[in-house]
Amino acid sequence: MQSARQRQVEAARGLRPLDWVLENIQLVNVYTQEVYPAEIGIFEGMIAHVGPPGCFAGSAARRYDGRGQYALPGLVDSHVHIESSMMSPAAFAEAVIPRGTTTVVVDPHEIANVVGLRGVRYMLEATADLPLRVYAQAPSCVPAVPGLETAGAAFGPAEIREMLTWERVIGLAEVMNYVGVIQQDALMSGVVGAALEKGVPISGHAPGMLNEALSAYLIAGISSDHESYTAEELWQKLRAGMTVEGRVSSFLESMTAVGGIVRQLGALPSNLVLCTDDIFPEDLARHGHVDRVVRLGIAGGMTPVQAVCAGSLQGALRHRLHHLGALAPGKAADIVLVPDLTAFVPDEVFCGGQLTARQGKMLMDLRPAQPHPLESENTVHLPHPPCREDFLLAARPGRTEEQVHVLVVSPSLQRSLETRAAWCCGRGRWPARWPTTVTIWW
Amino acid sequence: MQSARQRQVEAARGLRPLDWVLENIQLVNVYTQEVYPAEIGIFEGMIAHVGPPGCFAGSAARRYDGRGQYALPGLVDSHVHIESSMMSPAAFAEAVIPRGTTTVVVDPHEIANVVGLRGVRYMLEATADLPLRVYAQAPSCVPAVPGLETAGAAFGPAEIREMLTWERVIGLAEVMNYVGVIQQDALMSGVVGAALEKGVPISGHAPGMLNEALSAYLIAGISSDHESYTAEELWQKLRAGMTVEGRVSSFLESMTAVGGIVRQLGALPSNLVLCTDDIFPEDLARHGHVDRVVRLGIAGGMTPVQAVCAGSLQGALRHRLHHLGALAPGKAADIVLVPDLTAFVPDEVFCGGQLTARQGKMLMDLRPAQPHPLESENTVHLPHPPCREDFLLAARPGRTEEQVHVLVVSPSLQRSLETRAAWCCGRGRWPARWPTTVTIWW
Structure with a gap:
């Protein structure tokens, strides 16, 4: 009984027919940063051959005409919360695959905040059979x-250790309590320590962190960040060897600045990867996913090939997914075709060698036959459709003033700030000097 | 009781004095490929701070004047057989550290061929306390x-599995039986399979391997090679995502061609690293070690910064030594100072924050107080100093002709060839049409 690898070796040698050959393409090589005519042979979901057109010694069952398009590796989202899409993982996959995303590294901390480890398990179980490759990092900061929160779970080192034994859990997710990390509080030291024991990559979240604090955060073991916006901060983090997760989310984007830095450097830092973090469904549908991050990087000043490298090989290597991220023998056959490298609108998307999306549309239905049990519990039950009155805050009986927690989102979306403010007005109104967009917990 | 990491975090924040600061340097940044004025703060062997001159908020016990030199990460030799230096590991370290090499990934297959696993253990034990960081790969092809050999051991999957449990054994060493790999013979499949189970990097040896055979070798799991010489072969391997170990050994060099490729690409492939493989003692003393590889790369067309990146960060990442290879917070303080980036003659070399060599000379004696027990057994005993007659081959009594095994080394040193030849002459002579340099086994 031969293993898959044994069969693939034989197919590469031409001793078995390839499943199919993708021909008539311009290959984007993420190792040499070249673009040249090539053909790609696929066998059992893996790339078994890459070479000049027509050079393969063996045969192939089928051929697929790339119509002169650019072929590049499937895009890798290095940090995303599926929950922000407000969709199930299967629906999320249907939204992002047509955009060229074939691998996502998720931080399921929103669902963990509601139902704890069961939520993390759900994210793994609900993604096990998707053509989208979904890896998870263990949420580090729950709550x-x-x-400030009514959380459904509190994770400590024991939970982190448990999650890190699960298949497809490949790291520790954004360590948001950066103050706790550098001040070495017991909980954060324990959580980070659990990941250090396993030797997995530890991702970060360090807005505005520079100089001594940045060094301390890196030394503590946290090696990435997606919360930088100014060129100065991004540049300092790149120089410090931190993996910079260039981001375009529904809130914020750093790729304009990142693109400008890469253009000025004249070389692609190997520690730059791409991510989307939080994308609302309307933005996904309108603007795209990692493809949009690539486009903003190009607009910012990167070459298309540099942006593709950051969004594929470099993301895969960051997460030590050595079988992904390149169009090369032995890598998974996750392939995106784009007619124009600069406009960068993916046409065909192949996941594991299967044509999965074309012209922005899925070619298969990913909805599971059976919904996951978790999806039919803890659902939201409303007595009537929400109306304006449901969102008004009333002081408790007998009181005219209350304290509330307020998250202030600044108009520039450049920084958010948590604070406690005195709510001292009547029913549902607040002082005019307050910003217009606030999120209130009570 | 604080851990080293906890103390280092405090030192980075300026809450403890740094051990020392290296000031007045031009920092070679292997992430951004920039060179700029900086200072580096060291605490307990680790880099705790990197920043603009004079910016550190904390204090330092000492300062060291870099005298305007370029500071770069200690060089990484991605593949070397210490045995070829004909020196003990300590003497080898004394020879290479002054050249700027601070980390070597060794394949102890020569000593393994003589004394088996004990030889591999010796290489680990004899290097445990050196300032040179020595990692080993498990020899894959013993004999x-x-x-064709009278070998002292034969390694199979069981030996590979055992070695891969030892500390500092971080991969499988050059899989020289590339024919056995792609033809999937039982021994090679088992040996490679043992390394695949552990998920460690598997290094290769694939002279002249191209096209279908190269794809098959990569798919089998072997991901590097140092045996390419033509630009065509090097270029194809880089494009295929194979880690190319650009080499300057005592036999051969590929860096002239590698340098030319990088110059033509205009970008450094992330899968290029440097190695020396086999260096004889005279070459080490005369020409150097990884510093020489860097110089040949520069002469071939790479920029000095590209050559340094390949010889430090990229080598460290290839071997998943994430704490090495860069001058950045959290990395080991292995630092080389060179007065001129292009001439590239290392002056000071710091290993783990300690000044270890200067102006080509070691500043400490690495000879162990006690020789390792293995060094005083199995030694060579000769009845008299070797003379010409000792190297003559005599036919066995009663015969005038013998069959011998001959390794023909071509004058260009570009390829060697094993063959069996009829030895049909008298005592110790051979036909004039034979090449002048041959190695004979009997």
Whole structure:
């Protein structure tokens, strides 16, 4: 009984027919940063051959005409919360695959905040059979802000250790309590320590962190960040060897600045990867996913090939997914075709060698036959459709003033700030000097 | 009781004095490929701070004047046989550290061929306390050519599995039986399979391997090679995502061609690293070690910064030594100072934050107080100093002709060839049409 690898070796040698050959393409090589005519042979979901057109010694069952398009590796989202899409993982996959995303590294900390480890398991179980490759990092900060939330779980080192034994859990997710990390509080030291024991990559979240604090955060073991916006901060983090996750989310984007830095450097830093973090469904549908991150990088000043490298090989290597991220023998056959490298609108998307999406549309239905049990519990039950009155805050009986927690989102979307403010007005109104967009917990 | 990491975090924040600061340097940044004025703060062997001159908020016990030199990460030799230096590991370290090499990934297959696993253990034990960081790969092909050698051991999957449990054994060493790999013979499949199970990097040796055979070798799991010489072969391997170990050994060099490729690409492939493979003692003393590889790369057309990146960060990442290879917070303080980036003659070399060599000379004696027990057994005993007659071959009594095995080394040193030849002459002479340099086994 031969293993898959044994069969693939034989196919590469031409001793078995390839499943199919993708021909008539311009290959984007993420190792040499070249673009040249090539053909790609696929066998059992893996790339078994890459070479000049027509050079393969063996045969192939089928051929697929790339119509002169550019072929590049499937895009890798190095950090995303599926929950922000407000969709199930299968629906999320249907939204992002047509955009060229074939691998996502998710931080399921929103669902973990509601149902704890069961939520993380759900994210793994609900993604096990998708053509989208979904890897998870163990949520490091559940709850996100202890004391300010009514959280459904509290994760400590024991939970981190448990998750890191699960298949497809490949790291520790954004360590948001960066103050706790550099001040070495017991919980954060324990959580980070559990990941250090396993030797997995530890991802970060360090807005505005520079100089001594940045060094301390890196030394503590956290090696990436997606919360930088100014060129100065991004540049310092790149120089410090931190993996910079260039981001375009529904809130914020750093790729304009990142693109400008890469253009000025004249070389692609190997520690630059791409991510989307949080994307709302309307943005996904309108603007795209990692493809949009690539486009903003190009607009910012990167070459298309540099942006593709950051969004494929470099993301895969960051997460030590050595079988992904390149169009080369032995890599998974996750392939995206784009007619124009600069406009960068993916046409065909192949996941594991299967044509999965074309012209922005899925070619298969990913909805599971049976919904996951978790999807039919803890659902939201409303007595009537929400109306304006449901969102008004009333002071408790007998009181005219209350304290509330307020998250202030600044108009520039460049920084958010948590604070406690005195709510001292009548029913549902607040002082005019307050910003217009606030999120209130009570 | 604080851990080293906890103390280092405090030192980075300026809450403890740094051990020392290296000031007045031009930092070679292997992430951004920039060179700029900087200072580096060291605490307990680790880099705790890197920043603009004079910016550190904390204090330092000492300062060291870099005298305007270029500071770069200690060089990484991605593949070397210490045995070829004909020196003990300590003497080898004394020879290479002054050249700027601070990390070597060794394949102890020569000593393994003589004394088996004990030889591999010796290489680990004899290097445990050196300032040179020595990592080993498990020798994959012991004996090198079954049936042609009188070998002291034969390694199979069980030996590979055992070695891969040892500390500092970080991969499988050059899989020289590339024919056996792609033809999937039982021994090679088992040996490679043992390394695949552990998920460690598997290094290769694939002279002249191209096209279908190269794809098959990569798919089998072997991901590097140092045996390419023509630009065409090097270029194809880089494009295929194979880690190319650009080499300058005592036999051969590929860096002239590698340098030319990088110059033509205009970008450094992330899968290019440097190695020396086999260096004889005279070459080490005269020409250097990885510093020489860097110089030849520069002469071939790479920029000095590209050559340094390949010889430090990229080598460290290839071997998943994430704490090495860069001058950045959290990395080991292995630092080389060179007065001129292009001439590239290392002056000071710091290993783990300690000044270890200067102006080509070691500043400490690495000879162990006690020789390792293995060094005083199995030594060579000769009845008299070797003379010409000792190297003559005599036919066995009663015969005038013998069959011998001959390794023909071509004058260009570009390829060697094993063959069996009829030895049909008298005592110790051979036909004039034979090449002048041959190695004979009997």
